Every structure is written in structure tokens, then in C-alpha cells.
Amino acid sequence: MQHFLPYSKKLTVFVLALAAFLLILSQPSLAEESHTPVWSLPKIVLKGVPFSIDIADATELQQQTLFIQLDEKVYQGELADGKLTFADLSTEQASAHVVLLSDGHQLDSAEINALPGWFSLIPALMAITMALLLRNVMIALFVSLVTGIWMLYGLTLPGLGMAILDACQVYVVDALTEREHMEVVVFCFLIGGLVGIISRNGGTMGIAERITRVVKNRSQTQLSTSFLGIAIFFDDYANSLIVGNTMKKISDTMRISREKLAYIVDCTAAPVSAILFVTTWIGFQVGVINDGLSTITGFDESAYSVFLNSLLYSFYPILAIVFVLYIAGTGKDFGPMLKAERRAFHTGRVLSPAMQQDSGPAPEEKDMEAKEGVPHRAINAVIPMCVLIGVTMAAIYFTGLSSPDRADDSLREIIGNANAFASMMYGSVAGCIVALLMTMAQRLLSVHEITDAWFAGAKAVMLVIFVLTLAWSLSAVNTELHTSDFLISALGDTLNPNLMPVTIFLLAAFMAFATGSSWGVMGIMMPMVVPLAWAVLVFNDMTGAEHMHIFYSSVSGVLAGAIWGDHCSPLAESTLLSAMASGCDLIDHVRSQMLYCLVVGGVGMLAGTLPAGFGAPWWLCMVIGAVTLWLVVQMWGQRAEDPLPHPHKSHAHKPDVEPA
Template identity: 50%
Template sequence: MIMTWLKRSTRWLWLPALWAIATLACAAPGFDTPDVILQGVAFDLPITDIPEDTDPRLRLDGEPVELVRNDEGQWLAPELTIDQGISHVELTDGGGQVLAAMELSAIPAWLSLLPALLAITLALVFRQVILALFVGILMGGWILHGMDTGALFGAFADSVNVHVLEAASDSGHMSIVLFCLLIGGMVGIISRNGGTQGIARRISAVIRGRRQAQSSTALLGLAIFFDDYANALIVGNTMRAITDKMAISRAKLAYLIDSTAAPVSTIALISTWIGFQVGLISEAMDGIAEWNESAYSVFVNALPYNAYPLLALAFVFLVVWSGRDFGPMLKAERRAIGGDLQHSPLGKRETTVEEADIPTKPGVPSRAWNAIVPMLVLAGITLGGIYITGLEALGPGDHALRDIFGEGDSFSAMMWGSLAGCLVAVILTLAQRLMGMTETGHYWFEGVKSMLLPITILVMAWALANVNDALQTSEFLVAVLGDSLSPQWLPTVIFVLAAFTAFATGSSWGVMGIMMPLVVPLAWAVLSHHDLAGSAEGMPILYASVASVLAGAVWGDHCSPLADTTLLSAMASGCNLVDHVRTQLPYALLVGVVALLFGTLAVGYGIRWWLGLLAGLLVLTGVLFVFGRRASQPVSNTTAKSPETA
């Protein structure tokens, strides 16, 4: 009976196989269209399921289009451009028989800027960053879904289920999230067991004023050069109590952190940035047969032309040593001297990381090494992890230290370092009987909870960056500003393009990754057109073009409220995010304009890089001494304002 049932049941098993064979046999050629096509912006159109013996031909609005094969053997139409709303594309074989046809719909290219601009505007005007980011994501989803009434519901459904989920599921992003959570837990323990208070007392014993406190903050920012995230979190949590005691505003502390973290990381010869940047340069140089220089050599030769990070670091120490400020920063410093370390123009304090800080447990001795040892372990394990993973990536043989650090896995190393720092903090606390295991675990979790708000903002900023990527925001900006470049203006235009794109998207690494492979061949082509490629006159322009991508990306990342380093700097200093952006922006704009005029533009017109940097430094010094004032100086009657109206 069982055998009879099996025979009857297996009688129909051939049907799924037959259906699969029929489906494969009937697979027709088609087009793999991108999610969004922007008018006037080039895109690639892959073609699917073309039989091997077919000679495909493609026409766009009746005009023939050249087809090529990619590395996987797939046919595609490269660099198509649609200037009107709808175009017709038709695929035929060698005999003229139509294999596939469809209409391509393109939207106005400026729409790709709307989500980022809307998010930035709402964040600055209403001071509600999470709401601004969500509205930006929603706007991007609405554009992606077709911009009709039904598209709004699809955009709302995809806002968290697609865009935020994709941002949170990225392994690199989750490494940063876990690093921040572990750092928060470690800070929670060392804040409660007297470690951070012990550091504050040690440094306070040798710091005699506001200038020394700010100098120590800036120098510590230079010392932790290997990673910008670790820099911001360590320096902020270490120096916050000290700067509070010296009546330095939280906005000033956030500026000192933000203006040393990314600038020093992008120019350091050994850092978590170096491998990424050199890898991009190497990829961009692959298609230039006439240029045989190594990618690392190009990076090193481009460093003197990296004007913005160099001048930004110099301006930090000018501000600190002169004791002068201007604009919103001066007002913040004067309020801090009056006792208001973090002023809110809305009349009340907004929720910040500061309110989640954990005071030292009463009766616990203030021992600095309870914080110093975990931090040294954090830095040591992180550097050691980068070194070990770099050696593994390079394989056996003799390798330069810069190459080893360039190939290291910084994300894994940061995870190991933060976990080890937490473990050492727990062991020190338990060994000295400062707290029990239950209490230690409780305050570790309190430190973790203090990071939830900034991490939420961070994940949503990544989600908006994904939306911008889907909308091809960077490609649009490159298409707008990338034509008709003269060699003299090449570095300047590249800097502006990279800066604006990084400001709109909040991602310096994303901008570098998109622009470097485009800019280097473009710069070589422009110089070749003017017979300058490889010449003594042309190579400084080429190096300056490479540096302009890096410098512009750092500038945009510096100024954008959507940038991760901006968020981390505000978080670590306990400063409101929008207050940090408003107070830092005038300084970054000043340094950016000076770097543009005396760095990129001057080099384009043949001025030596060191002369340009020296002139820029003199201009920054002059502006600071002409327009800057010491916070302790009285306010003139014509400009005096109360703290409520300032």
C-alpha cells in the first residue's frame, strides 16, 4: 500500500522540473534599469538574458548606442544620458528583430538634493535633529517611489523597514555602534569608580587657567591621531569635567574635539583613514597607464596641498593661545564664564548626553589610574589590533609600518580595544572593592544607555546617506560642476564639489569613495589636454586635485549636522548638536575660504604650497585679532545683549 502511494505521489514530481526548464527557455532579454534616472546625469543600463549567439543592437530615441561587456560578461550600455522626461529604448538583434523595448522615465536632477537640504534646514531651524532626519528620509523615499499620493505611503513604510534597517545591518556601521556602546559602558564605570574625577584632579592641579585647559584638550586631540571616533570619545569624556571647572563652554569643547579629530586622522601617516584613502587613490590610478607612481607616494606628495586640515589644526591653536573668539562662539564663552555652560536659545535645556552622566559614588577615592589604565588598554589594543590585522593582510615579508597600518582592520581593532577597556575597568573596580559586581554592571549599563540618543541620530544619518546614494546626489553634483574645467581652477572646483557633497550627505568617506575614482582620471585628462600631465607645472595641480577631494570631504563633514564625527563630538562633549554646528560653522567657513584662496586656488596658479599656507596662516591670525575678542573683556554698549537675547 505504501509503495502504491509513493508511485502515485512521485508521478507529479516532474512538473516543477518541467516548469523550471520552460521558464529558463522562455527567459527574454530585458533591461536592469536603475531605481532613479536623473535628467542630464549619465547612467549605465545593463541588459539581461541575451543569448550567446546574438549580436545585440540598442537605440535610444532612435539613435544607436554602443554596447560593451563588463568583467562578468554582461552586456550594458554605458554612460547613457536622458535630457527629457521620457525616452524610448529598443533592443534588436543583428537582423533588426526587436528583442526588448521600454520607456525610461527621468526626473529633474535637482530633486536629488531635496532630502539632504530639507534635513539640514529643518535641523538648523527647529533644532530637532531626529525629526529632521526622518523627514529627509521620507522625502527621499517619496521621490524614489514616484512622487504621487500612493508613493507617500510607500515611502513611510520603507523609512524604517528599508532605509534604517539597511543602515543598521551594515557590518561597518554596527562596528561603530558597538564601539560607541562599549566606550559608553567603560565611561559609565570609570565615572562612578572615581577614575575620571581622579584624572580631572591631576590635570586641574597643573592647569592654572582657561588657556591651559584648552591647550591640553587640543594637544590630547593630536596625540590620539590613529582614529577620529576614538579621538572624539576619549578626549571629550576625559576633558569635559576639567573644561567645566574652568568655565569653558561645551560648544568650545566640541569645537576643539571636532577640529582635531578628523583633520589629524586624514593627514596622519599611520591611522585608520590611511588604508581607505590610499586604496581609493590606487583604484583611481589603475586606468592611467602613463602614471606609474605608487598610491602611497601620491598620498604623501598630496599632503602639503591638503590645506584645510592643516589650517584647521593651526587655527585651533591660534584660538586657544590668543584667547580670542568671535561670533556665536564668543557669546557661548561669555555665557560659560557667567555660569551657563550650555545655553539653549529655546529657554530650556534640551535632552543631551550630559544629563545621562554618572557622578562619582560617594566615599569612593579619586584615583586617576582607574581611568588611565582602561584608556591606555583601549588605545593599545586598538593600535595593536590594527597592526596585527595589517600584517595578516599583507602576508609574510618585510613591510613598512605605514603599509601595515594602512591594511589593518580598524573596525575589528576598535571593537577589541573597547571590549578590553571595559573588562579592565570592571576588574580594577572589583579588585579594589569600590563596587560590587551587580552595581558595576548596573553602571556599565547606565553608560551604555547614555549613548542611545546619539546612536539613534547616527543610524538615521546613515539611512539618509543611503537615500542620497539611491538618488545619485553625488553623481548629480559631479555632473553639474565637472564640465569645462581649466587646469588652474581644477583643485578649487574639486574642493567645492567635495565640500558641498559632504555637507549635504554628512559622509566624508562616502564622498571620497565616490569622487576619488572620478576626479583623478578627470584631472589627468584635463592636464593632458593642456599638455601638462606629468610635467613640473602639472604635477602640483594633480596632487592638489587629489588633496582637494580629501580636504573638501573633511570640511563638509566638519560643518554638516548629519556627519558622524559632528555627532560624536557633540555627544562626547555633552553639547547640543545644533549649538555645536552653529558655533563651529563660522570658524570652519573662515578656514575653508582661506584654504580655498591660499591653498587650492593659489596652487592652481603656480604659487608654491608653503607660500600659500604661510599666507593663509597670516590671514587667519589677522582676522582673529581684528574681529576676535576675549570672553573676559566687557561688551561695548552698542553690542551688549543679555544672555536671553544673545
């Protein structure tokens, strides 16, 4: 042992010396550090699509002595903020040979793979196609993500293995470690937890019971259901579960068909949550809008401000709410819904013949049920939600006034300068704290029960987080594949700016109808639509304030189209949840509301999105759309209470149950 120790020491010294020697050899010499700049090369480029190469920390370099040679063309860089940029480089070769020159001498060279431009669309097209075929947005997004990364590795066999590993280890981790992304994730968890607490402590049931106390007839029942759907605005899933199950018993008493109940529930869920300022939808929408804005150079408006401005052009969600209020208030129906209402009123069968008995509560209902024995006090939901909204709005205003010299700014400028993510965090934290304190003060739930309720609500938004994370990751891959650059170069100078909003609206509607996921559609389309819409305006020299309606309308086209397609799709989770919570057969629900959704979508497109793209005032389009829908109801609508057409005593239907 004594002889071994000296030998081991010598061996250790030798290994350390060898390691130090190899480390020194691996380091660039001082001459190399001082004379050879470090340039940032793209992983791949697209044939015929301009790209750029940057040299960081180039303040001490002489701009005029550095050039890049590509395909026998020589490019000179521009020095700005200490960075030397060689812009508008382009190649038509499959492998581009790039040479960095200084006074005619070669400093460095590299090979860059160049793919055909349409290759950059493969991940996005694959996401759409797989979502259509598999009816699963999560799998579609993940496979598309791996495919895009594989393309960055040159589509080699070893690259496929690296792409699978990098999908989670690099891109998903990068998406979740970005501060703004994590703010959205935490906000979704907080507001989901708040929904869990106020549902469990009886607050949301208190709101429902307050509204239902004034119901006396069929029309009031339908209006009460609509207003309850609007009141529970903070989450569309909570909306469907609470409103459907709360109003089911009283609507049966008033002989309202389950198809009608499911329609009202569905049309006051997603459309309401999508357009109000503080909901579980807002973090997602602002997040994907911000992802698209991050690729635009020189655009200084915040994502939250873009979202607020786009709401003015969200014709389908707003008109869908207006139309359901028309239908509920007048008691008139047409098409399959009128047939269902006549069946329910004249025979007492609220369920269709295809559905012989109530399917029972939805599986998700247990997480939203109030604890047995707790009083149903509306104030326990109203106050936390008011705190949430009030604190968020106040924080948006004060963070927008970040410096004294902004005191004279307009409200729009203040909102545009605000930190929306931080403001939503402040509001959701305040709402959770108030809900917790009110619940503990009244001894409605124990501390453990409050914690369980919060986690139950947070768990409900996990799917949202997964979809959003994969959408962020795919967006990062699309950026490296220069997808937006290709779309801009291919469509920027050919797509009619005035027709762009309606084109985006129709495309988003088709995707949502086929996939059944409005969130998936927004996650895939928004990061590409935002830079494309701006590039089209740039190409056509239409970036002034008088043309911004085209940009905002294009952004809203993704949201409005996604909700429209979602409403018409039997695959949509919100459609399924509304049917289950209302105790209605899914196919009956889709068939009965399909005509209504098509009418509202058609009017919203022809009277709203299309003319707004050509500069028509948004408020005028909204008024025309609302008036048109009112005329449709008055001209074609009939009440279920009215006598049946062409009555014959021998064929008259005898009610199975006496009217309530």
C-alpha cells in the first residue's frame, strides 16, 4: 500500500498535466482571437429566400474590410449596435459555400445546406394533416416538431435520433424556460386554481341559483341560461359544466329541448371566454400572438394591445352571443332546432328518440361540484372575480405609466406600453388570495380542502399547457426553418391585403372543424399569421395607422374562425362537454346547432370580416351583422308554442305529459 500511494500520486500529476496541455492546444491562439471574427451561421437556408449572417462584438472591426462571398457574389455588411450584419444573402445551390473575406484574404469558410422553400412548410402542413387524420392535436404537434428538427439535421438517419431527443431536451425546455412563456403558464394555473376554489366553496352555484330564481316561463329560462353563461365568463369548460348541469332540471320543467339547452350553453362558453379581458383564454391568446410578434423587426406594440384591438373585429364570437340572445328572448327557432323544440313542448320529450334516457353528469363534473353542505353564496365567486379583474386592469394602467413622461399618453398608448403578463399575474394572485381568505373566514372548506380544490382547478388547464408548450416549440423550429420568410417572399407581394382577413378566417374555420381544437388551430396558425399579415402590409406600403385594421382583422380571423369551426365540429371538446353537461346526445347537439352556426358565421364573414378588410368601420359592420341576424330570426323563426303547421285532428299529437 505504501508503494502504491506514491505511484498513484505520480499518475494523477501526469493525467492533470496531460489534460492541461490538451486544453491549451484546444484554445485558439491570441492571433486567431484577434483576427478571426466569430460569425453566426444559420443551420439551414432556403433556396431563393433571403437570409442574413451576423458577426457579434464587431465594434472594433473595420466594416469596409469585411465581406462575404456567396455564389460568386460579394456582400458588404452593415455595422449597428456593435453587430455586423450581412443581409439579403441568397442562394440557389443545394449546398451554399460561404467565404468570409478581409482585404481579399480568406478568413473563414463554411458550407450551409439549402432546402427548397416549400420544405419549410412541411412541419406546419404535417401538423394540420395529422390533426385531421388522427383527431389528436397533441400527437400532431409533437410529430411535426420532431420532423422540423430532423430537417435541421439534414434528414439523416442519425439526425432522426437527435431530433427525438432534442424535441424535449432542447426545444420544450427552451420554451418553458423563457420568462414570458412561464408567466403565461403560471397565470393559467392560477386562474384555473381560482376556478377550482370558487366552484368548490359554492360560489359559482350561488350565482346560478340567483339567476334561476326569477325564471317563470320558457323565454325567461332561456334568457337566464344565456345570462348565466355570460356571468361565468372566466373559463369555457367551467361555464359548460356549471350552466348545463344547473339549468338542466328547470329547462326540463319548462319543456325546453336538451338540444336547445346545449346550444345556449355552447354559444355562451367559448365565445364569451375568448373576448373578455381576464379569462383562461387570454393567457394563451396573448402568448401565441406574442410569439408571432417576436419575429417582426421594428414592431413596438405589445401583444396584449394587439389582442385588445383585434377584439373589435371578432365578428363571429360577438354575433354568436347576440344571436343566442335573440333566439332565447324571442323564443323563435327554425330548422332542426325548431323541430326539437316542438317535440319537447308538444310531447314533453326533452330528449330525442335516439337518446332514450339521460346520460348522467359529465365525468369532469365532480371537480366542479360544490362541497356537500356548504351554502351557495354568489358573493364567494363575485368578489374574487371582481378583485381579479380590478387588480389586472389597474396593473395594466400603472405598468403602462412606467415613467413620468408618459403621463400625457392616450389610454391606448398606455395599454400598449403595459406589462400585460405581469398584470394578469397580479390579478390572478390577488383573486386566489381573496377566495382563500373568504373561504377560510366562513369555514366553508378546510385548508387541505382548499388546496385540493386549487389543484383540481389547476389540473383542468394541464391540456392547455401541453398544447401551448408544443405550439411554442414548433414555432421556434419554424423560425429556424425560415417558414415565415418563405411565406413572406412567396405571398407577401401577391396576396391581396384586403382579402387576407377573410382568407385567414376561412382557413382557421376549416382547420378547427376538421380537428376539433380551436386552441390547436390558434397555436399552429397565429405564430405564422402575425408576421405574414405584417409583411403583406409592408410589401404593399400599408403600414400606416389607416391600414392597421387589416392587421388586427387578420389576427382576429384566427380566433373567430377557430371558434366557428369548433362550434360546427362534433370532434370539439367544448361541443362534447356542452352536450354531456346538458344531457344531450352529441350528434343531436351538432345537427341542431349547425344551421345556427352557419348562419352566424356567414353573416359575420359577409357583413363583418370581408367589408372590414376593405376599410369599413368595425362598428358599422357589427351593427349590420346584428340587424341582419335579427331579420333572419323574425322572418324564419317560429315559436314552439305556435300551432303546428297544417294541423289535422286525425294526426294531431297528444302530449305524453301535461304542460308544466
